[in-house]
Amino acid sequence: MDIKSMKNYLYWLYCQFELITCSYLMEPWEKLLFYTFNITMLVMVLYAGYIFVPVHLSMAFQFFLHLFGNQHENTVSIVK
């Protein structure tokens, strides 16, 4: 039941996408062109994200740590 309602919901979302971007009105070859373009752009954006985002995030993390105190190598507590 959950799978079925999930599938219905996804189909409804797909219909909304079609209506909003006017692809409901397009002929099949236009739809193919439009979806190919969209999916290509999406894949490229996701791939760029996959490559660059972790590196940038860790660099930003280190920068903020440096800002709040120079402790990133000296966190050794001396136990007396």
Add this chain to the structure above:
Amino acid sequence: MANPSAVCNGHLHHHHQKQNNLLKSGIYKKNGITKGMKKNGISNGTVYKKTFIEHFEQAPMYVAVLTFVGFGVGTVFGYLRDFMRTWGLEKRNVATEREQQKDFVPLYQDFENFYTRNLYMRIRDNWNRPICSVPGPQFDLMERITDDYNWTFRFTGRTIKNVINMGSYNYLGFAETDVNALKTVTIELQKYGTGICSTRQEMGTLDKHVELEKLVAKFLGVEDAMVFGMGFATNSMNIPALVGKGCLILSDELNHTSLVLGARLSGATIRIFKHNNMQSLENLLRDAIVYGQPRSHRAWRKIIILVEGIYSMEGSIVRLPEIVSLKKKYKAYLYLDEAHSIGAVGATGRGVVEYFGMSPDDVDVLMGTFTKSFGAAGGYIAGKKDLVDFLRTHSHSAVYATSMCPPVAEQIIRAMKCLMGLDGTTQGLQRVRQLGKNTRYFRRKLHEMGFIIYGNDDSPVVPLLLYMPGKIGAFARRMLEKNIGVVVVGFPATPITESRARFCVSAAHTREMLDTVLNALDELGDFLHLKYSRYSKSSHPELYEETRLELED
């Protein structure tokens, strides 16, 4: 703002007061006037005898953004298709200039032609649908399909039967084929035939026309009236007879094409005021009187205000009391086009003049059509006897256009007699009351469901906003699949981002038919995600208590 639980004008208004409180904090209205400010003696509260509530809700911002996204994609693909057509990659079905005219001024490059070729063509199957029965509350459609994406159509031969009609202007339900109702029309048809073969001034004035004109004058409460064979031609041919060069026409922004055409043909100067906006009109009047004609600064020969009773694309009713007081103050003339409001509003169906409780002497030229509420064709102009006598001699329509044919005149006579009660029954009054009930029920339900509806609460024209271009086609096609015929409107009849579906409620619709339509709209509204209103019960359930009194007239 009035005390929220006060009684205003004799009605207890929990429902509308809550709406007003929400409005104060949020959305502004289109013409800058918030609804509901006219109650309890604020500004011109004493001019209106009953509450004047109009809705012009703005959709949430994301709807506007997505509409532009849709149009953007449509435009990009339009350019792509145009490119393919110019370079021969695709067959050309459109009108193009000929080879010899390549260096002339281009004919088909403007936005309207671009839009027609690339966007309108894709959803063209929702318009010009041929019907093959009387346009009563239900009708029959001829089924047609297209093989090449709406460039050409062919009929399959099948008719779709008993489609509920929400598009015909059949407000009082006089478009009927009942033999008893049409008895007098049949007799006149056999007596006079169908053709007149002449104009009014030559040999085309029959005793039927004289009888009809007297009846129209009596119905409206004026001195005299004149009838014409075509409603559009009544406006476009008579305004040039009434005004000319040196006169000033102040016309509403959203006036019908017939009024615009008549105004342009007359040669007078035309100035436009914002839709139903009395401040704009007053500014224009003041400027006109202070500055006079453009270069010579002489006084204008005549200043005439052109308005309509009900605007068919918005469903709004004209603010007649305010316009009449402005007209009296600045000594202008008023031309009221009651095409959609005659028979449809007012306690006994006599139009907006009766709806506001005013006297017909306040309006100088009363114009109307018989197409909408009387199930016939043609138009009339009514007013003082001097005016009508002048039009009989000077109107283009009287001199050159064929007069109304006798069976049609008889249909109007019988419909009007029915409305006035002269046929001995109360059927006319019942029809008017039924229309009022249907209108209020339909509008209330649509508001509760959460759709954005424009217009006055009492107007039988109900525009439901769709906004996105993709939904126009989807809405009309799916409603036809559910056996309901609707009219959808887009650019250029409406602003480009506000496409809508327009419902015309009729007195002939039964409660079951309206319920069928409402259920279908509910389903479709959920599927297409059309319920944008922020003031509906579903979005603010805690504000709508069950102890809400119904407004009954």
